[in-house]
Amino acid sequence: MKPFTYERATSASAAAAAAADNPGAKFIAGGTNLLDLMKLQIEAPSHLIDVNGLDLDKIEPTQDGGLRIGALVRNTDLAADKRVRKDYGLLSRALLAGASGQLRNKATTAGNLLQRTRCPYFYDTNQPCNKRQPGSGCSAIGGVTRQLAVIGSSDACIATNPSDMAVAMRALDAMVETIDPAGAARRIPVADFHRLPGDTPQVETALQPGELITAVTLPKPVGGKQIYHKVRDRASYAFALISVAAVVQPDGSGRVAVGGVAHKPWRVEAAEGEMPHGAKAVAEKLLAGAKPTDENAFKLPLVERTLAAVLAEARA
Amino acid sequence: MTKHDIEVTRRGVLATGAATAAVLAVQAAYAQPIVPLASLPSAKVSLVVNGHNEDLTLDTRTTLLDALREHLHLTGTKKGCDHGQCGACTVMVNGRRINSCLTLAVMHQGDKVTTIEGLGTPEQLHPMQAAFIKHDGYQCGYCTPGQICSAVAVLAEIKADIPSHVTGDLLPHASFSADEVRERMSGNICRCGAYSNILDAITEVSGETA
Ligand SMILES: Cc1cc2nc3c(=O)[nH]c(=O)nc-3n(C[C@H](O)[C@H](O)[C@H](O)COP(=O)(O)OP(=O)(O)OC[C@H]3O[C@@H](n4cnc5c(N)ncnc54)[C@H](O)[C@@H]3O)c2cc1C
Numbered sequence A: 001m002k003p004f005t006y007e008r009a010t011s012a013s014a015a016a017a018a019a020a021d022n023p024g025a026k027f028i029a030g031g032t033n034l035l036d037l038m039k040l041q042i043e044a045p046s047h048l049i050d051v052n053g054l055d056l057d058k059i060e061p062t063q064d065g066g067l068r069i070g071a072l073v074r075n076t077d078l079a080a081d082k083r084v085r086k087d088y089g090l091l092s093r094a095l096l097a098g099a100s101g102q103l104r105n106k107a108t109t110a111g112n113l114l115q116r117t118r119c120p121y122f123y124d125t126n127q128p129c130n131k132r133q134p135g136s137g138c139s140a141i142g143g144v145t146r147q148l149a150v151i152g153s154s155d156a157c158i159a160t161n162p163s164d165m166a167v168a169m170r171a172l173d174a175m176v177e178t179i180d181p182a183g184a185a186r187r188i189p190v191a192d193f194h195r196l197p198g199d200t201p202q203v204e205t206a207l208q209p210g211e212l213i214t215a216v217t218l219p220k221p222v223g224g225k226q227i228y229h230k231v232r233d234r235a236s237y238a239f240a241l242i243s244v245a246a247v248v249q250p251d252g253s254g255r256v257a258v259g260g261v262a263h264k265p266w267r268v269e270a271a272e273g274e275m276p277h278g279a280k281a282v283a284e285k286l287l288a289g290a291k292p293t294d295e296n297a298f299k300l301p302l303v304e305r306t307l308a309a310v311l312a313e314a315r316a
Numbered sequence B: 001m002t003k004h005d006i007e008v009t010r011r012g013v014l015a016t017g018a019a020t021a022a023v024l025a026v027q028a029a030y031a032q033p034i035v036p037l038a039s040l041p042s043a044k045v046s047l048v049v050n051g052h053n054e055d056l057t058l059d060t061r062t063t064l065l066d067a068l069r070e071h072l073h074l075t076g077t078k079k080g081c082d083h084g085q086c087g088a089c090t091v092m093v094n095g096r097r098i099n100s101c102l103t104l105a106v107m108h109q110g111d112k113v114t115t116i117e118g119l120g121t122p123e124q125l126h127p128m129q130a131a132f133i134k135h136d137g138y139q140c141g142y143c144t145p146g147q148i149c150s151a152v153a154v155l156a157e158i159k160a161d162i163p164s165h166v167t168g169d170l171l172p173h174a175s176f177s178a179d180e181v182r183e184r185m186s187g188n189i190c191r192c193g194a195y196s197n198i199l200d201a202i203t204e205v206s207g208e209t210a
């Protein structure tokens, strides 16, 4: 790890202001992604702003019948919350499908949304990677691509977003609340929060420098059967090859977001009109324009079959 | 080598990991610029470790794991992968299990840390320690302190109604089963493969039959 100075933030606005004053600064919450990357010197902040002391660890009802989840709510606590289990089961399921008990005890809502890709070349500092070192090239293109993106990728980057939680948040139309260094608050729909790689794969979200996430809000419950199905190389404690997050209403209508296929949770609202017609019809629209490699082309039928299993489970 | 050189070498080793440690140990004294230790950022932190107050001034980069092992000489907690993937470094902080390798010591001002040394002693074993011995829940023993800390926490998590990936219905209170234990213990890897005996030990302590 590179040396860094350290401070404990005392308020959200002070934390954001401190980040703006220190161009090399990063916030640290659970630390489970940032420290991992700092040990490998993929991240090398010169200053850490510890946000764990901020009063952002509550889950509260919102005025319009939804929930406001503080940025520091731990993944374990969010998954175990009675209201979340009852009304947003999809979110509990996605959280519980991720990482391990130890990690979920530390991982926070904001940190989870901002976790970085698991592309093996991003982790290998001996290889070019446009995300790690802009302009150096992408080693994954033409390399080992089994885990990488099949849609929405670019000539600069074919990485995927590894978060399970974010896929559920996307299906549930969550909103990210932030505060910037000037103290101004804003709300960003999770749909616009994560970016596609384009020419700038190093820019992963809509956050501006120094902008701090304060909460994520969920709109009022949408009901339906809520199912998160994650397909991975071992039964537990592994990142998704693909995952399907679905809300299915009694009349067969609903929503679906997919993980493990793109640089962001993948949802195409137009495809959801096909839900009563079955998985094949949905998958065709959802994945139209996909550009898989030979190694990861399996993800396309895997999404369709997993969605079929999810729809069957919802009907059962 | 002067004492100062040794310090620098050791930092190089800590920063780079075991794989390249041997190479670095040779190179460090020659190739690395020697940074005076006093100029490296440090911070003070007070922890309560196994009931004892510990006031430390640490290089900010020190993980909780390294603070326990290298500064407090509590070497029961093990360093396996150092990346949160193996669970050997599992300890309890304020009653919850975490990977001590993926957190900085300075982030734990005032926190209560329980390590394997704090769970029980050779004379007075914690029931989970006794059950691991009885059921042969290990072979080489390297992952065992982490397995035991995790196992104690798993039973507490079920009691606290925290569901898991294999919980059938999210609404009723979480309950014990062999599948629940297997899923909840998946963050602790055992290369010797003592899993079935670990399950037997945890089952005995839970008072349930799996
Ligand atoms: C072995 C292992 C297995 C894993 N498996 C899975 C898995 O299967 N599925 C899955 O989804 N995840 C998995 N994870 C990832 C895990 O979920 C993330 O590491 C965790 O959610 C990150 O949260 P954190 O609070 O620890 O973030 P940190 O590491 O503290 O921070 C991550 C990033 O967010 C920034 N940040 C933190 N808080 C804020 C804030 N309030 N405002 C602005 N920026 C902020 C930090 O600056 C940093 O850039 C795994 C991790 C490990 C180590």
Ligand code: SF4
Pocket (backbone or CB within 6 Å): A117, A119, A120, A121, A122, A128, A129, A130, A131, A132, A137, A138, A139, A140, A141, A156, A157, A158, A159, A201
């Ligand atoms: S896919 Fe993206 S993250 Fe992976 S090597 Fe290419 S640029 Fe880097």
